[in-house]
């Protein structure tokens with residue numbers, strides 16, 4: 341598999357400035373491969389996207405902190421994610437992907453290394469299997485640590501997965517709004533079904549990220565904003581946002597991270613909404629001891 345590069349080296353300077361203490365709550369690190377090899381089961385083989393590169397981007401975009409989410413290319417070995425957190429000097433925390441047989445001691449050492457959640461990935465193009473019973477077992481075991489669960493699925497799975505989501509005893513954060521079809525507009529069937537899930541389950545949160553993946557028309561992402569701004573307004577206490585740098589699998593439509601940041605004042609049009617989305621909400625999940 342040839343190595344893919346899915347980010348721009350010099351993203352534009354955003355015209356909008358995030359509030360002090362802003363958290364980019366969905367990023368990944370890749371490798372470096374020489375130190376942290378990819379999983380033999382990886383479905384893509386990216387170039388190295390190192391913690392140093394991540395922190396340079398964080399500073400360039402005007403953010404203060406990151407949440408590093410374990411990407412599928414590193415399987416259940418969280419060493420690269422933990423290395424990124426360790427190198428951040430307290431300015432990153434993480435979400436791990438764990439083997440169902442993980443021991444309590446290993447969970448505790450992930451916690452000590454800055455992990456505050458586990459991710460369950462249901463995308464068939466990224467993982468070979470997604471065993472719901474084993475995931476529920478993990479969810480029950482991480483609950484006492486104060487962690488939450490991050491789930492990644494596409495809209496066609498929402499109905500089937502709802503009983504599973506309901507059985508999770510922690511806060512659940514759905515990546516990229518469960519990937520609704522944005523072309524259907526703000527009253528479309530898929531975003532309406534997802535909003536119904538949020539309406540009926542106050543412990544389900546979502547990341548209002550993925551404009552570059554969900555938008556039909558691309559920058560300046562007006563189609564995404566039209567559908568997703570009402571979500572930010574309606575569920576302002578349980579939304580997170582992230583760039584998704586280094587944008588795994590986006591080699592055919594690589595986004596400019598500066599343009600992604602410039603969506604934010606349209607997605608969250610008041611200072612209060614911006615502070616909740618970028619500071620208060622991520623701090624509650626990842627740095628609760630600082631609030």
Ligand SMILES: O=C(O)/C=C(\CC(=O)C(=O)O)C(=O)O
Nearest residue numbers: 410411412413466584588589
């Ligand atoms: O990170 C994302 O937001 C999206 C991904 C990659 C991913 O999740 C993974 O590799 O674990 C995708 O849709 O290819």
